[in-house]
Amino acid sequence: xxxxxxxxxxxxxxxxxxxxxxxxxxxxxxxxxxxxxxxxxxxxxxxxxxxxxxxxxxxxxxxxxxxxxxxxxxxxxxxxxxxxxxxxxxxxxxxxxxxxxxxxxxxxxxxxxxxxxxxxxxxxxxxxxxxxxxxxxxxxxxxxxxxxxxxxxxxxxxxxxxxxxxxxxxxxxxxxxxxxxxxxxxxxxxxxxxxxxxxxxxxxxxxxxxxxxxxxxxxxxxxxxxxxxxxxxxxxxxxxxxxxxxxxxxxxxxxxxxxxxxxxxxxxxxxxxxxxxxxxxxxxxxxxxxxxxxxxxxxxxxxxxxxxxxxxxxxxxxxxxxxxxxxxxxxxxx
Amino acid sequence: xxxxxxxxxxxxxxxxxxxxxxxxxxxxxxxxxxxxxxxxxxxxxxxxxxxxxxxxxxxxxxxxxxxxxxxxxxxxxxxxxxxxxxxxxxxxxxxxxxxxxxxxxxxxxxxxxxxxxxxxxxxxxxxxxxxxxxxxxxxxxxxxxxxxxxxxxxxxxxxxxxxxxxxxxxxxxxxxxxxxxxxxxxxxxxxxxxxxxxxxxxxxxxxxxxxxxxxxxxxxxxxxxxxxxxxxxxxxxxxxxxxxxxxxxxxxxxxxxxxxxxxxxxxxxxxxxxxxxxxxxxxxxxxxxxxxxxxxxxxxxxxxxxxxxxxxxxxxxxxxxxxxxxxxxxxxxx
DNA sequence: ATGAAAGCGCTAACAA
DNA sequence: TTGTTAGCGCTTTCAT
Numbered sequence: 001x002x003x004x005x006x007x008x009x010x011x012x013x014x015x016x017x018x019x020x021x022x023x024x025x026x027x028x029x030x031x032x033x034x035x036x037x038x039x040x041x042x043x044x045x046x047x048x049x050x051x052x053x054x055x056x057x058x059x060x061x062x063x064x065x066x067x068x069x070x071x072x073x074x075x076x077x078x079x080x081x082x083x084x085x086x087x088x089x090x091x092x093x094x095x096x097x098x099x100x101x102x103x104x105x106x107x108x109x110x111x112x113x114x115x116x117x118x119x120x121x122x123x124x125x126x127x128x129x130x131x132x133x134x135x136x137x138x139x140x141x142x143x144x145x146x147x148x149x150x151x152x153x154x155x156x157x158x159x160x161x162x163x164x165x166x167x168x169x170x171x172x173x174x175x176x177x178x179x180x181x182x183x184x185x186x187x188x189x190x191x192x193x194x195x196x197x198x199x200x201x202x203x204x205x206x207x208x209x210x211x212x213x214x215x216x217x218x219x220x221x222x223x224x225x226x227x228x229x230x231x232x233x234x235x236x237x238x239x240x241x242x243x244x245x246x247x248x249x250x251x252x253x254x255x256x257x258x259x260x261x262x263x264x265x266x267x268x269x270x271x272x273x274x275x276x277x278x279x280x281x282x283x284x285x286x287x288x289x290x291x292x293x294x295x296x297x298x299x300x301x302x303x304x305x306x307x308x309x310x311x312x313x314x315x316x317x318x319x320x321x322x323x324x325x326x327x328x329x330x331x332x333x334x
Numbered sequence: 335x336x337x338x339x340x341x342x343x344x345x346x347x348x349x350x351x352x353x354x355x356x357x358x359x360x361x362x363x364x365x366x367x368x369x370x371x372x373x374x375x376x377x378x379x380x381x382x383x384x385x386x387x388x389x390x391x392x393x394x395x396x397x398x399x400x401x402x403x404x405x406x407x408x409x410x411x412x413x414x415x416x417x418x419x420x421x422x423x424x425x426x427x428x429x430x431x432x433x434x435x436x437x438x439x440x441x442x443x444x445x446x447x448x449x450x451x452x453x454x455x456x457x458x459x460x461x462x463x464x465x466x467x468x469x470x471x472x473x474x475x476x477x478x479x480x481x482x483x484x485x486x487x488x489x490x491x492x493x494x495x496x497x498x499x500x501x502x503x504x505x506x507x508x509x510x511x512x513x514x515x516x517x518x519x520x521x522x523x524x525x526x527x528x529x530x531x532x533x534x535x536x537x538x539x540x541x542x543x544x545x546x547x548x549x550x551x552x553x554x555x556x557x558x559x560x561x562x563x564x565x566x567x568x569x570x571x572x573x574x575x576x577x578x579x580x581x582x583x584x585x586x587x588x589x590x591x592x593x594x595x596x597x598x599x600x601x602x603x604x605x606x607x608x609x610x611x612x613x614x615x616x617x618x619x620x621x622x623x624x625x626x627x628x629x630x631x632x633x634x635x636x637x638x639x640x641x642x643x644x645x646x647x648x649x650x651x652x653x654x655x656x657x658x659x660x661x662x663x664x665x666x667x668x
Numbered sequence: 669a670t671g672a673a674a675g676c677g678c679t680a681a682c683a684a
Numbered sequence: 685t686t687g688t689t690a691g692c693g694c695t696t697t698c699a700t
Contacts, residue, residue, distance in 0.1 A: 003677055014687045019679060027685055049449045050387040051677035054692050059384060061427065068413060070611065075409030079402060082430055091449070093395065093427040096416055115383045115425075222615045255615040277404065281556045281589040283617050337693055348671045353695060361669050385693035388676050 002043035011039035022047060061091045062304060063116035065107035067099040067124050071221070072248060072276035074122070077143075080297035081120060088305055090117070101125035111138055118304040123147065127187055139307030141300050145190045148319065153303040155296050155320045159190050162289045162324045163197025164204075166271045167243050169287070171205045173332050175241030175269055178202065179213040181228060181253055182245045183220040191220070194245045194273065213239060220245060225252020226259070233260035240268055247272040247279050250286055254331065270331040284330035292322040336377035345373035356381060395425045396638060397450035399441035401433040401458050405555070406582060406610035408456070411477075414631035415454060422639055424451070435459035445472055452638040457481065461521055473641035475634050479524045482653070487637040489630050489654045493524050496623045496658045497531025498538075500605045501577050503621070505539045507603055507666050509575030512536065513547040515562060515587055516579045517554040525554070528579045528607065547573060554579060559586020560593070567594035574602055581606040581613050584620055588665065604665040618664035626656040 004022075008015045013036060020028050021036040028036075039045075053059045064081055066074040082092045093116065097103035104125045111119040118139030123146050126133075134140065134152045141153045148154070170178050180198045183191035195214065202209050215232060217224040225244060229252065232239065242257075244250035250272030257264055264270050264284050272279060275290035299320045328334065338356075342349040347370060354362050355370040362370075373379075387393045398415055400408040416426045427450060431437035438459045445453035452473030457480050460467075468474065468486045475487045482488070504512050514532045517525035529548065536543050549566060551558040559578060563586065566573065576591075578584035584606030591598055598604050598618050606613060609624035633654045662668065 004679095005677080015677090016679080016688080017686060020686090023679085029685065032685080046443075046447050048388070048677050049447050050384060050391075050393060051692090052679075053384040054382075054388045054676090054694085055678045055680085057384075057692070069403065069416065070410045070413035072406070072409075072612075075406075075412075076404045078409075078428070079404035079430065082403065082428060086430075091427050091429070093425050094412070094416060095425070096413065096420075109380075113380050113383050222611065226615055251612065251615050255617055255619070258617040277556065278406075278585065278612055281560055281585050283589055283592040285589070338695095339693080349693090350671060350695080351669085354670085357695090363669060366669080382693050385676090386695075388678085388692085389694045389696080391676075 001048075002045040003048070004045075007036065007039045007043055007045050010043060011036045057114075058308075059115065059117050060089065061093050061116050062301075063095060063107060063111050063119040064092050064122075065095045065097050065104060065119065066122045068096050069094060072278055073246060073274050076276060076293060077122070077297065080293055081301060084294075084297045084301040088301065090301075090305075097122075097125065099124045101127075101130070105130075105133065108133065108136065108140065111140065112136065114138075117308050120300050120304060124189065137313065139304050141304045141307070143296070143300055145193055146188060148188075151317060153307065153318050153320075155300045155303070155322075157190065157291045157296070158321045158324055159193035160197040160200065162273065162291065163194035163243070163245070164201040165197075165324070165326050166273060166289050167198045167201030168205070169326050169328070169332060170241035170243060170269055170271060171201065171207065173241075173265075173269055176207065177210070177213065177239045178207070178241035178243060179215060179232065179237065179239040180243045180245070181225060181249050182214065182216050184216055184218060191216070191245050194243075198243055212237060217249070220249050222248050222252035222255070225249035226256035227252075229253035229256030230260045231256075233257065233262055242268055242270045244270065244272045247274040247276045247286065247288055250288065250331075251278065251282060254282060254284070254286065264331050265333045269333060275327055279327075280329070282331075287329045287332040288327050289324055290327045291324045296320070296322045335382075336379045337382070338379075341370065341373045341377055341379050344377055345370045391448075392642075393449065393451050394423065395427050395450050396635075397429060397441060397445050397453040398426050398456075399429045399431050399438060399453065400456045402430050403428060406612055407580065407608050410610060410627060411456070411631065414627055415635060418628075418631045418635040422635065424635075424639075431456075431459065433458040435461075435464070439464075439467065442467065442470065442474065445474065446470065448472075451642050454634050454638060458523065471647065473638050475638045475641070477630070477634055479527055480522060482522075485651060487641065487652045487654075489634045489637070489656075491524065491625045491630075492655045492658055493527035494531040494534065496607065496625065497528035497577070497579070498535040499531075499658070499660050500607065500623050501532045501535035502539070503660050503662070503666060504575035504577060504603055504605060505535065505541065507575075507599075509603055510541065511544070511547065511573045512541070512575035512577060513549060513566065513571065513573040514577045514579070515559060515583050516548065516550050518550055518552060525550070525579050528577075532577055546571060551583070554583050556582050556586035556589070559583035560590035561586075563587035563590030564594045565590075567591065567596055576602055576604045578604065578606045581608040581610045581620065581622055584622065584665075585612065585616060588616060588618070588620065598665050599667045603667060609661055613661075614663070616665075621663045621666040622661050623658055624661045625658045630654070630656045 279286035613620035
């Protein structure tokens with residue numbers, strides 16, 4: 001494998017000149033450049049990125065830690081972040097944390113090992129009590145709901161407002177007994193905040209808040225959504241609207257309601273949250289909240305790059321909330 | 335940031351001893367090890383992976399190039415590969431090629447740059463004429479249908495057999511005019527092979543092969559599936575079975591048929607291919623082919639590791655075909 | 669069981 | 685415009 005010195009020798013110049021050619025530095029005479037390029041082709045030279053990394057103290061790679069990539073939501077997030085990073089000539093290495101606290105901490109320490117120039121961490125397992133551990137001396141951006149006012153840059157959704165808008169939409173469509181399908185709410189996360197938005201909407205509309213209508217599941221995925229929705233019908237809970245805190249749950253719920261023989265939107269109207277690609281194609285097509293995913297990804301990458309490039313560590317931190325819109329489809333009556 | 339030499343000084347030993355401790359080498363006295371570990375903790379030492387990479391000539395990272403990660407199929411593939419790689423202490427860096435030939439070639443050259451120890455390339459844009467370019471001196475495993483007998487290790491699906499099984503299943507359920515929704519078939523890829531399987535099944539059953547029943551779309555995604563299925567109904571094509579060459583198309587088709595007022599499975603039975611997570615939760619639940627994704631991912635990673643670890647390049651190449659099963663759900667009558 | 673020397677391939681800083 | 689020097693932080697080899 002040819003090194004920069006082999007090329008230098010072959011072209012009759014110094015290693016530095018070759019390096020300057022490779023990196024498009026200005027001060028190289030045209031003729032010299034040609035000579036070098038020719039030698040590079042002839043020797044089939046390839047830069048050794050590891051050596052460059054060591055020399056520059058940069059890896060050109062950022063880490064992205066998400067619970068799992070095989071979910072409509074996180075795969076979309078990953079896709080958007082990879083694309084945004086690419087625009088800045090950064091590669092993305094993905095780690096799956098399985099939503100566990102330990103794995104999320106491990107991801108944090110990976111970037112301490114300078115494996116990555118920075119880390120975007122979709123924190124689900126870490127809690128507010130771990131805030132101290134985020135006070136690290138390397139670039140980190142947190143995605144999620146767990147660290148408001150924490151010691152890191154933070155990109156979040158307008159959970160409360162958007163959940164309120166979703167619930168209000170159901171109310172406008174005539175629902176009076178609106179259930180919510182949510183994740184666990186013993187911790188502050190998107191479920192908790194979206195539940196708060198749901199409650200606000202009911203209150204503003206003067207609707208009673210029946211605790212039985214608040215249904216929580218352990219994992220917010222399709223399987224749980226399907227099972228719980230079916231049970232809610234079979235137990236005779238009685239509801240005419242259902243707000244699911246994410247689209248995976250909602251996809252499952254649509255399935256569960258169908259199994260239970262409930263017609264959507266005639267008997268029950270359903271709305272989700274996230275606007276994953278699939279939601280448009282379900283039967284019935286799913287109404288949902290569309291946060292501005294691209295803006296969130298772009299902002300997360302930007303914040304991270306800012307940190308990577310700043311010369312001295314600053315102590316201020318930014319919190320970004322994306323905008324959102326309500327996407328009305330068949331599941332709430334089109 | 336503390337280096338290995340800082341730790342050595344602090345512990346009163348040589349850098350080499352510290353290195354030996356870090357890498358769990360046997361020849362270190364217990365007392366020495368403790369001393370070193372203590373110093374490491376005290377100085378908050380972290381290995382510099384870039385330096386280690388340069389020294390060892392390995393990066394501990396493999397590349398995975400897929401068309402896009404935001405699709406049920408590829409996100410599942412990515413998830414499985416990341417998990418398999420993790421078991422072997424390898425990280426995975428993901429690149430999105432957008433199915434373009436140029437990006438796929440770029441991914442190949444990335445790994446030539448020793449950014450990755452090896453590359454798993456889900457080839458969609460590259461064609462058989464590019465086979466020569468795969469003759470590279472670094473580890474590559476191709477996922478897909480385009481390079482049978484090529485100069486690389488290759489993991490593929492049993493496309494023909496599985497497509498035949500899918501079509502036969504529709505025939506067994508009483509379908510007589512079975513349409514196929516496929517990608518372009520001017521090149522050898524999964525669409526072509528699955529179309530061949532479809533034809534075989536018709537032939538074996540003695541059913542006529544009406545060319546009008548072969549429908550091809552440019553992109554095999556949900557949007558195209560929905561639009562085309564609707565048009566097929568509206569144009570009065572007349573069909574009682576539909577085999578979609580992947581689940582994304584099938585999800586779209588279910589949506590399109592619903593829009594056109596066609597009941598599944600009563601009027602038309604539908605089967606897909608891939609068994610993505612979503613298919614189980616659709617309404618109606620989607621019958622499909624389930625290739626052994628885990629086995630494919632595991633095999634791809636294994637083949638790659640074998641190449642990475644072999645001392646001298648061998649010229650033989652392995653072709654692996656996964657097993658498959660037909661998953662029968664509501665869309666073909668349960 | 670430990671250490672000294674040399675080098676992985678590149679680039680920043682300075683010199684010519 | 686080009687070249688020289690001196691590392692980046694680690695590991696391999698060989699001595700002790």
